[in-house]
Amino acid sequence: MMFSHDRKDFGPDFVFGVAMAAHQIEGGQTDGRGASIWDSFAATPGNIKNAENGVVACDHYNRWAEDLDLIRDGGFDAYRFSFSWPRLIPEGTGAPNEAGFDFYDRLIDGMLERNIKPLATLYHWDLPSALQDKGGWMNRDTTRAFADYAAQITRRFGDRLATTATLNEPWCITILSHFLGIHAPGYRDIRAASRAMHHVLLAHGLGIEAMRAEGGKDLGIVVNMEKCEPLTQSPQDAAAAELGDAIFNQFFLDGALKGQYPKLVTDRIEQYLPANWQDDLKLISPPVDWIGLNYYTRSLYQSDPSVPVFPFTQSRGPLEKNDLGWETYPQALTEFLKRASDRYPGLPIYVTENGMSESDDGKRIDFFDKHFAAIRDAQKQGVDVRGYMAWTLIDNFEWAEGYSAKFGIVAMDPETRDRIPKGSYRAFQKMLG
Numbered sequence: 001m002m003f004s005h006d007r008k009d010f011g012p013d014f015v016f017g018v019a020m021a022a023h024q025i026e027g028g029q030t031d032g033r034g035a036s037i038w039d040s041f042a043a044t045p046g047n048i049k050n051a052e053n054g055v056v057a058c059d060h061y062n063r064w065a066e067d068l069d070l071i072r073d074g075g076f077d078a079y080r081f082s083f084s085w086p087r088l089i090p091e092g093t094g095a096p097n098e099a100g101f102d103f104y105d106r107l108i109d110g111m112l113e114r115n116i117k118p119l120a121t122l123y124h125w126d127l128p129s130a131l132q133d134k135g136g137w138m139n140r141d142t143t144r145a146f147a148d149y150a151a152q153i154t155r156r157f158g159d160r161l162a163t164t165a166t167l168n169e170p171w172c173i174t175i176l177s178h179f180l181g182i183h184a185p186g187y188r189d190i191r192a193a194s195r196a197m198h199h200v201l202l203a204h205g206l207g208i209e210a211m212r213a214e215g216g217k218d219l220g221i222v223v224n225m226e227k228c229e230p231l232t233q234s235p236q237d238a239a240a241a242e243l244g245d246a247i248f249n250q251f252f253l254d255g256a257l258k259g260q261y262p263k264l265v266t267d268r269i270e271q272y273l274p275a276n277w278q279d280d281l282k283l284i285s286p287p288v289d290w291i292g293l294n295y296y297t298r299s300l301y302q303s304d305p306s307v308p309v310f311p312f313t314q315s316r317g318p319l320e321k322n323d324l325g326w327e328t329y330p331q332a333l334t335e336f337l338k339r340a341s342d343r344y345p346g347l348p349i350y351v352t353e354n355g356m357s358e359s360d361d362g363k364r365i366d367f368f369d370k371h372f373a374a375i376r377d378a379q380k381q382g383v384d385v386r387g388y389m390a391w392t393l394i395d396n397f398e399w400a401e402g403y404s405a406k407f408g409i410v411a412m413d414p415e416t417r418d419r420i421p422k423g424s425y426r427a428f429q430k431m432l433g
Contacts, residue, residue, distance in 0.1 A: 001362050001366075001423060001427065002365070002427050002430050002431070003427050003428075003430075003431045004373075005369065005372045005373070005376070007075075007431055007432050009372075010372075010376070010379070010385075010388075014385075014387060014388070015078050015117065015350070015386060015388075016075070016076050016077050016078070016387065016388055016389075016390075016432055017071075017076050017077055017078030017116075017117070017119060017387065017389045017390070018074070018079060018080070018389060018390050018391075018392060018393040018409070019080035019081075019119075019352060019353050019391050019392055020080070020082075020392050020394070020396065021082045021121070021124040021125070021168070022082045022083060022084035022124060022126060023036060023038050023054050023057070023084065023124070023125065023397070024058075024392075024396040024398070024399070025057050025058040025060040025067075026054075026058075026060045026061045026084060026087075027054070027055060027056040027057045027058070027060065027062075028060075028061025028062065028087075028103070031061075031087070031097070031099040031103065032087075032090060032097040032099050032100060033084065033087040033090060034086035034091060034092075034097070034128050034129065035086060035130075036084070036086045036126035036127060036128060036129060036184075037128075037129055037132050037185045038054060038126050038184045038399075039053070039055075039129065040129060040132075040184070041184030041186055042054065047184075047186060048399075048400055048401075049400065049402040049404050050402045050403070051402075052402030052403050053397070054397040056417075057396060057397045058394050058396050058397075058417060059417050060394075061103065063419075064106070064107050067393065067419070068107075068110045068111060068114055069114070070394075070419060070425075071114070071116055072114040073429070074409075074425055074428050075428060075433050076116065076428070077115075077116070077117055077387075078116060078118075078119050078387065078389070079111055079116050079117070079118060079119065080120075080121065080352060080353075080389045081118065081119070081120060082121040082122070082123070082124035082126075082168065083121070084100070085123065085126060085127065085149055086127075086129070088100045088101060088104070088152070088153070089128065089149055089152070090128065091128060091130040091131075092127070092128035092131035092142075092145050092149075093130075093131075093145045093148065101156055104157060105156075105157075108157055108160050109160070117162035117163075118160060118161050118162055119161075119163045119165075119352075119389070120153070120157070120161045120164045120165070121164075121165045121167075121168050122146075122149065122153060122164065122167070123146065123166065123167050123168065123173075123203075125168065125169075125172065125177075125183070125184070125399075127142075127185075132185055136185060136196075137173065137174065137195070137196035137199050137200055137203075138178075138192050138195045138199070139199070140199060140202070140274065142199060142203065143203040144206065146166075146203040146207050147203070147206035147207050147209070148210070150166065150206075150208075150211050150216075151210040151214050154210070154215065155214050158211070158214060158215060158216050158217075159215075162218065163219070163290065163350075164211065164218065164219050164220075165220050165221055165222045165352070166208060166219070166220075166221050167200060167203070167204050167221055168222045168294075169222065169223060169224040170200045170201065170204075170223060170252040171223065171224055171247075171248055171251075171252060173196065173200050174193055174196040174200055175193055175247065175248075177196075178192040178196045179192070179193035182400055183399060190308075190309050191272040193269075194269040194272035194273050195272070195274055197251065197252075197269075197273075198273055198274055198280070198284075199274070201252065201255045201256055201284040202280050202283060204256055204284060205256070205280075205283045205284035205286055206283065208286045208287075208288060209286050217289070218289050218290065219288055219289050219290075220288045220289055220290040220291055220292055220350075221256050221288060221291065221292065222292035222352045223252050223253055223291075223292070223293060224248075224293075224294040224295070224296075225293055225294065225295050225332075225336045226248050226249070226295075226296070226297060226298060226299055227298030227299070227332035227335070227336075228241045228242075228248060228249065228298070228299055228301055229298060229299070229301065230300070230301055230302075231300040231301060231302040231315065232302070234303070236303035237302055237303050240301040240302060240304075240312035241300075241301040241312075242264065243264055243265075243301075243310065243311075243312065244299065244301045244310075244312060246262040246264040246265050247310065249336070250262045250265075251265050253340070253343075255281075255284055255285065256284060256288070257285060257288065257344045258285060259281040259284065259285035260281060261281075268310065269309065289347070289348075290347055290350060291340055291347050291348075291349050291350070292349075292350045292352030293337065293350070293351055293352060294351075294352050294353035294354070294391075295351065295353070295354055295371075296326055296355070297316075297326035297328070297329060298317070298327055298329040298332055299314040299315070299316065300316065300317050301313075301314055302315065322356045322357045322358050322363075323357050323358055323359060323405070323406070324357050324401070326356075326357075328367055330367075330370040330371045330373065332374075333371055333374040333375065334374040334378045334381075337349055337351075337374075337375070337378035337385055338378055338383055340383075341383040341384065347384075348384045348385075349384060349385050349386065350386050350388075350389065351371075351375060351388045351389065353389060353391040354368075354371050354388070354390065354391060355368075355390055355391035355392060355407045356368075357398070357405040358406065359406060361423045361424050364409070364422075368424065368428075371388075372388070375388060390409060390428070391407055392407045392408050392409075393410055394410045394411075394412050395407065395408035395410070395411050395412045408422070409421070409422055409424040409425040409428060410422060410425050
């Protein structure tokens, strides 16, 4: 089974890549790397399916050359990877870990030797535990620590990076992790979440400015989007979906790109935001060079007045689902690309994550193919889409799902950690060859 699309359909400069994240794949915790919030979250009973963890993960720390060969041999142009903050600066601030910097020197040089564009992400959720001890994203000081970290990365690696994103998925960093408690650090607290929502965007803004001051180029932010639709045609459910959309799909991009938050959201959380938060809006929104959109699925919203602050519940609909229960709804990718293009004009857009956890690889191929069609539809509407990053190269530590979720186009033997390309990898190889 192969894709119905061809590389040339997307334009001569369109970038195809794969995306992975440091904590999910690297392992390599013996080089002076500090502890992260995901180490302690995974060590706490009940947080991770099957009590699994990322201590060894895919052993990418030692097998990176083999993995870069897979990326090159798959025909991909780019690798979207993340730096591990605790590997580089174990306490979050202060003394650097030179062995960690050396690892990323090897990794980035290895990409360039194989003509793979390095697309870097500074923060893909692995906050140094030492910063969490001081309140983590609830503490404004973390934003300054992040800016210093961003500056150090730009000084050491900036001239070799094709693009750099400050954050991956601020909704997950904040709502999923500080309000719903599903991801590290596992808070279920609206004040914690509201402070985190503001501070991660302040960190983004300060990080962009710090990288610019060091000569950083091609800087952006990556957000995740989820289609929010009402469960029924009732006005109450429509209002619930509108609020859901404001939280999920507007708050972070409007903050970072317009220096404003949706009133629908601030009306509900203002009492929990930091004092004088409005004074930071200019700081959180310096100019960026591109936007990254991650897209997977949709949710159906039902009004529920018994729920405080955000009075709704969410469910999935009747469409085909992956093995996590996420619906396949590709037309929303077209909608989000067009919406971002219209709302934030002049900024090129990358689809920085899109994929399917599924044991049936034929379904995965079909999923990718349908989302390629959605991108082509957006391009035909004039949207400047520059690239597509498949999530993910190798089955890995999928956060709270442990190793049970299989998003990879390459399987991994759980005992030997050997890589086994799937049919979806071969489909990419044929399309991109």
